[in-house]
Amino acid sequence: MDLKEKVTRALRGYFRPDQVELEDSDGVSGFVVSAQFQRMPALERQMLIHNALRDSSVKFTKPELRRILAIAGLTPVEYDALGYRKPAPRR
Numbered sequence: 001m002d003l004k005e006k007v008t009r010a011l012r013g014y015f016r017p018d019q020v021e022l023e024d025s026d027g028v029s030g031f032v033v034s035a036q037f038q039r040m041p042a043l044e045r046q047m048l049i050h051n052a053l054r055d056s057s058v059k060f061t062k063p064e065l066r067r068i069l070a071i072a073g074l075t076p077v078e079y080d081a082l083g084y085r086k087p088a089p090r091r
Helices: 003-015 042-054 062-066 076-081
Strands: 019-024 028-033 068-074
Touching: 003 019, 003 028, 003 042, 003 068, 028 076, 042 068, 062 068, 068 076
Parallel strands: 028 068
Antiparallel strands: 019 028
């Protein structure tokens, strides 16, 4: 299992998110979308993401942890506002 898959599995297990979007280009970065982030300051979101990686049943080596660069926590509303979600096709 590659690092991107391990991070995705850890985040999905901790948050049960709407979306996890990660990229591995000389390190893993991206975002996780969850209603758990509502009314939560950025620092608390980052702490939750850190806890998700640290407390996961998926174990990371120290070199792997150093390759996890940045993962932003977004609410579904923030995710939609950024234009990532594609609108449903018109009928």
